[in-house]
Amino acid sequence: MKPLVPLLKSPGRTIIGGAPEGYDALVIGRIAATVDPRAAPAAQLVHVARDDARMARLAAALAFFHPGIEVLTFPAWDCLPYDRVSPHRDIVSRRIDTLTRLAVPPRAGRRPVRVVLATVAAFLQRVPARRAFDGAVLEVERGATIGQDRLVDFLLRSGYLRASTVHEPGEFAVRGGIIDLFPPGSETPLRLDFFGDEVEAIRGFDPLTQRSAGAIDRFAVKPVSEVRLDPESVERFRSGYRARFGAVTDDPLYEAVSAGRPHPGLEHWLPLFHERLETLCDYLPGAVVTLDHQAEAARDARLEMIGDFYRARTQLQRADEAGGGGIYRPLPPDQLYLTAREWDAALQSRAVGAFSLFDAPDAAPDEGTAWLDAGARPGRSFAEARSNPDVNLYDAVREAIAAEQRAGRRVVLACATPGSLARLSHLLQEHGVTRQHAAADWTEVREGPADSLALAVLGLDKGFATPETIVFTEADILGDRLARPVRRRRKPAQILAELANFAAGDYVVHVEHGIGRYDGLETLDVGGAPHDCLRVLYEGGDKLYVPVENIDVLSRFGSEDAVVQLDRLGGTAWQARKARVKKRIRDIAAQLIRVAAERAVRSGEVMVPPEGLYDEFCARFPYVETEDQQRAIEDVLADLASGRPMDRLICGDVGFGKTEVALRAAFVAAMNGHQVAVITPTTLLARQHFKTFTERFAGYPVRIRQLSRMASPKEAAETKAGIADGSVDIVIGTHALLGRSIAFKRLGLLIVDEEQHFGVVQKERLKELRADVHVLTLTATPIPRTLQLALSGVREMSVIATPPVDRLALRTFVLPYDPVVVREAIMREHFRGGQVFYVCPRIEDLDKVADRLRRLVPEIKLVVAHGQMSPTALEKAMTAFYDGQYDLLLSTNIVESGLDIPTANTMIIHRAELFGLAQLYQLRGRIGRSKLRGYAYLTVPPNRALSEAAEKRLQVMQALDTLGAGFTLSSHDLDIRGAGNLLGEEQSGHMREVGIELYQTMLEEAVAEARGAARAEAAESWTPQINLGMSVLIPESYVSDLSVRLGLYRRIAQLEDRGEIEAFAAEMVDRFGPLPPEVQNLLDVIAIKRLCRAAGIEKVDAGPKGAVIAFRNNRFAKPAELINFISARRDVINLRPDHRLVYRQDWSAAGSRIAGVHKLMQALARLAA
Missing domain, CATH: 3.40.50.300 (P-loop containing nucleotide triphosphate hydrolases)
Structure with missing residues (x-):
């Protein structure tokens, strides 16, 4: 990167291409290292990022690529321009820590390369002048005489908030001879022990536990507000405020500041507290400036927003004052923020590097602009391997690594967290990538063995490639990060089970023994090893102990507020009650299947998207489709093309893009010559949809009309006539569309929005319409009935749980x-x-x-x-x-x-x-x-x-x-209310008899049975017992919180395959640290249980000399294959008269026992398949 030196040593703009996001951090550090610290003493480079998230990613990447560089971050205030609230104290602390460090440059002999990262919004803000920090920083060291009262006074004037307990930056607390405070720049709060006026000790402490940690000798007390309420600043504010706004009466801001008290939002009058303000550039003489791709577009948007808020404040100022108590007198934007002209002027005299996602052109676009190719290109994606069922993803990664190493490139695997890196590294080892080494930074990548995979904790979204090195990220390989298990990929029933966590005293249902009361966790000695068990109390005080790995035989009863009769262990009442409910559920399932079967045998219209036109219609969608949204669209298109009537439920959180799915379905139907009816519960919603549909279908030969109370009688008559003669292609309306007077000529698609808000009569009419046409139902929080139909597989469901890209959590x-x-x-x-x-x-x-x-x-x-x-x-x-x-x-x-x-x-x-x-x-x-x-x-x-x-x-x-909690909430609501019926109110009674989760399981079984599926019981209705004579638990020393442990046990019970187990293990490592042997044993037992279910094995007892295996109901799915398997291994396996399989093996080592049982279960599961 030799061209960096001449290009960025003199004022002017250089466009830097060939630096994908991620690699740009490497480039930034190299540019900073070329800057002479004598010419730029405070910092050598300032990079302006688009937003806070981008700034945080850059800071982490810089720490990896250039660990020797000191990185200072400078975020913008997290409140709106001209807000009534102050920025968060943590944000202000970070800003002041950076400003005070820059205001006093490091001494010549101790100058590391220093880079400042700021956001566009922060770069635009004016800041206190450097000399404002003269005397604003108080150095405190052990043994110094300072006096508690003097320190408290200094803290108050510096903007600290007095609290009873210190948790956040900018707080302090006084307790006798101890002062706790959390100054900017400190990783933890500090505790000062005084002996009289002398500082006897300074220790850090944990803000959560409040327990003291290591001692330090000195620290600096820095301000925590850009406004100091000392007498000089207060007087300056008072005179400036009066001079600008005239006589002041009943102004809470003026009164509070005059009394030396902080007032919410006072920072928005920052210029009145200081003689003059400066810019961040003023703190950074001689520093090179680099700009994010599209940073200047973000600047223009920010300036426009600032102007909008100022105009709104100005217009409302008179009304505010007339209303009393709401006075807000704004300062002009140019006093608080740089103008676009000032931004340009500040950069004009500096060397500026502007990153571009494009490669350098053959010729520069104009003489005043130089181009630099940083030499990197985007990395590689394994999306094709992921989507191909015939290709093993990890084998594909191994082959790619080998190919890159043969070509002379070093290969790096970058993951966001140590846990995800450990698990992905382990998976690649299992697939033959055995040469691996850890790389703590980029130097270790370059100096490590060339034929070894470098493992790096580095949170890049995408990888990059240079002539010497290629980086694969976990997102490149997996499509998402192991460390962030994606909720949307879990089955809805699993989400329901996770929510139904147990608390002591809750009613639970055991599939074999009935209703009991959960009474806590107890560690028992099982086979000579400690084992966590759940204790369940039954009628008469009987106790049942359930091993944690079998927690899935328990389910929450669901009605917390009800008085519940406990069952008796070994009694017959539970089995009789379960059989009675099961019979009723079978009747319901038969009715459900009859309805579904009638639809299945009917042929539906085949509708396929028109080539070209459909892509053009989709291109009008102004956003990027989320993964879930894209999957829902594909599901709907497949249904429309299947030749059977669609009946699909789109369960998407509010504002997550369900309407776009409906729009595309409507387009396909209309362009295939069919009519579309969109039915909404309210007139306003109908109007909203009408507006959306009209805008999206503009220019297409599709006639759209609405039918609701908002239409005049004449318009309604014309619309009805158009529906009847087929001239109206799409009609949007309320339940008026369900009237008997409406006759469609060729209705092909019915879209129902928020069906739960319709009445009984409308729902019955919908049932009639449903029989022959494609039906798409949209809902944000499905009613329990809808949810259960979907969970039972009678209606197909697509869940949209991913928020839109720019959506912020509430x-x-x-x-x-x-x-x-x-x-x-x-x-x-x-x-x-x-x-x-x-x-x-x-x-x-x-x-x-x-x-x-x-x-x-x-x-x-x-x-x-x-x-x-x-x-x-x-x-x-x-x-x-x-x-x-x-x-x-x-x-x-x-x-x-x-x-x-x-x-x-x-x-x-x-x-x-x-x-x-x-x-x-x-x-x-x-x-x-x-x-x-x-x-x-x-x-x-x-x-x-x-x-x-x-x-x-x-x-x-x-x-x-x-974001995306709607589905979760529906399940939670179902559980809290302990109700929800399928085909009438009597069903809530059935739920009360057996509990919501077991009812759900029985319903699934009955539906499968009614469909003529094999009479195999649902997997959840029985669970294998595994005893390996080893500790199987989550130790209290590893996860101390009981409710968290229980929640983890519940989640573990729902893990379905190796991928889910690996992702869960990665999460555990990140949250709690390396897995103890007991937890690893637990995860191994879960994997073995999955194989046992597949093989029909009810119980495994394993020890140092082998294992005894019992088959469920003493039957094996393929007896002949089992006999051949035993015959080929007569020296180690035999079948006892009681149908138990005995496997003899030396398993005295615990590790060999787990591996051996796993291998044996795999073999038996393959036989049974």
């Missing part, structure tokens, strides 16, 4: 009602140009809340909506809010279904404890549907205890902050 706050917080939440959304939902559980609450809101936020226009309004008035109110005529919609939970208003990103729920879990989730799903983060505030009455069930619901809501 922030959910559960808090006592606080008018200040409510006002801030509403105004915060208002100032970013958004709308607010305010939801009450009861109609009688609305008037009282409306009056309160009008007083609290008089500047907001609100509209009220509830279900007892006339349909016309309700529709008018909802439509006006949808059209943006109002800022806040105050309503009951009528907003829970289907509304898609991207500008509404804040929701406040009044008396949240009165809502059900599914309601809360559906309500919350109305927000956060754009690229902006959504905020949900679940308020409860202050100083009032909640019921246990209500508290549990709210805890679940707060815990489900992750």
Whole structure:
């Protein structure tokens, strides 16, 4: 990379190609190393990243490629421009740590190469001048005399927050002669022991346990705010504020600062606290600047956003002041941020390297721009090997590694975490890649053996290739990372089981013994080795101990609030009850299958996408399809082309792209000459779909109409006529489309949105329509009935659990009602140009809340909506809010279904404890549907205890902050309510008799049986017993939290194959450290159990001298093959008269016993297949 030196030593712009993201970190470090530290004393290079996520990835990559380089990060504030809240203290601490280090450059003799990473937003912000930090940093060392009072005063003036316990940067606590504080730049909080005014000891401590750790000799107390509230700064603010805004009355900001108190959001008046502000460039004289690909496009977008917020604040300023208590007087943007012209001027005098994803052209585009080829290209993907069932992925990787090494390249395997690296390395070893070595950094990669695979912990999304080296990432190989098990690939029934974790006192159902009460974990001596068992209590105090690896014979009963009669161990009541329910379920299954069979024997219209046109239609989708979304689309296209009527459920979280699946299905049907009906529960939702369909189908020969109350009688008549004569291709409407007066000429596809909101009559009409046409049902949180139909395999289901690329997880706050917080939440959304939902559980609450809101936020226009309004008035109110005529919609939970208003990103729920879990989730799903983060505030009455069930619901809501929780929640709701019926209310009674999970299993068995499948019982209904005479457990010393251990046991029981076991093991290593032998034994036993089930083996007793094997019901699937197998091994195997198989082997070593049993079970499973 010799051209770097002349190109980046003088002012001017160089475009750097041939540097895929990941490799660019290597280039950045090499450029920094060429800069003379005398010319750039603070830091040699500053790189401007597009956003925080990109900055974090670069920091990790730089640490790997150039461990000797000091990397400082400079993030932007995490609040909005002109916000009413302050940036997070952790963010400010990181910023100040970087600024103070740059303000005082290292001494000449101690200058490592230094790189600063900033984001576009951070680079645009003005910052306190360097001299503002003179005297702002206090050096504290052991033995110094400083005085507690002086230190506390310094901490308060430096922006520290006094707390009872220190957890986060910027906090301090005083307890007698001890001061705890968490200064910027410190990895842990610090504990100062005073003896009088002398600092006797300084120790770090764990913020979670609060326990002291290692001692240190000295540290620096740095400010934790870019605003210092010392007398000089306060006076400067007061005079500047008055000079700019005139006379000041009743201004909370001015009053708080005048009193020396911090005020939320005071940083947004930063220029008034300082004589002058500088830019990050001012801190970095002589430093080279490098820019991310598309950094300047991100700059323009950021400046546009800043301007929008300033204009909104300016327009609302008068209204704020008139309303009282909401005064906000914004400073012009150019006082807080660089302008585009200032950005350009700052870079003009410097050497600038701009990364490009494109290769250098043969000739430079203009004389003022130089191009540099950094010499790398994108790496290799193994997608083709992954998708080919005839190719073993790891063999393909081995062959690729060998080919690259023959070509003279070094090969690196890069994984995001040590756990995933260990497991992937192990898998490759098993497939012949035996020459491996660990590489802690890039130097070790280059100096390691050329014929050995270098193993690196490096979180790159994609690999890269240079003439000397190629990097394969886990994402290149696996398509996703082992360290992040992908929920979407797990079966829905597994998700249900994982949620149903046990807590002591819960009712559980044992498949053979019935209902008991779970009483905790107990470690027993089994075969001379410790073994974790679950203790279950039965009627009369009887106890049953279930080994943890057999936890799958237990299921949660599901009705926590009900009074449940325990069964008696060895009694007949449970078996009789189970048989009775089983008979009823068989009747239901027969009816279900009859309906499904009628559909299966009917021929459906074959619909295939028109070549060219379909691709063009798909290209109009403005986003990248997520993996789950693409899979759902492929499922639907396959159904449409199958020649049988489709009946598919698309279960996707709110805003995750279900409508796009429907659009593509509708396009295929319409272009094949068939009519499409889209049925929605509400007029507003129909209107929303009509708008979306009309925009996407523009320019195609497809006529789209809507039929709802919004259409005039004349328009409705024309639409009905068009439906009848076939001139209308796609019709979108409410249940009006289900009326008997509607006659379709050639209906081919029925799309039903949120079916659970339809009434009984409409559902019956849907059943009639379903028989002959393709049906696609969309739902965010399926009702239990729908969910169970899908889980039972009667309806096909596609789950979309991956969030859109730019989607941010919602922030959910559960808090006592606080008018200040409510006002801030509403105004915060208002100032970013958004709308607010305010939801009450009861109609009688609305008037009282409306009056309160009008007083609290008089500047907001609100509209009220509830279900007892006339349909016309309700529709008018909802439509006006949808059209943006109002800022806040105050309503009951009528907003829970289907509304898609991207500008509404804040929701406040009044008396949240009165809502059900599914309601809360559906309500919350109305927000956060754009690229902006959504905020949900679940308020409860202050100083009032909640019921246990209500508290549990709210805890679940707060815990489900992750994207894609809708399916999970539906299962959880099913479990909490302990209900959900298939074909009538009587079914909830059956569930109460045997428990939700066992009911589900029995239903699956009955459906399979009714379909004429083999009478094999479902795998979950029996479980092999494995006794290897070895410790099989998760030690308490490894995972101390009991509920976490139980959750892990439940998950382990659901692991299906080797890949899932490996992914789970990688996760365990990352979370808890290297696997103890007992845990490895447990995972091996699970793998053996899977083979036993396949072979029909009920019990394995293994010891130092071999194993005794019992077959289920004393039968083997293929007796003749078993006899041949035994005959060929007469010296080590024989069959006893009691049908037990005896295998003699020297297994005195524990490792050989596990490997031997595994190998034997593999052989028997192959025989039985």
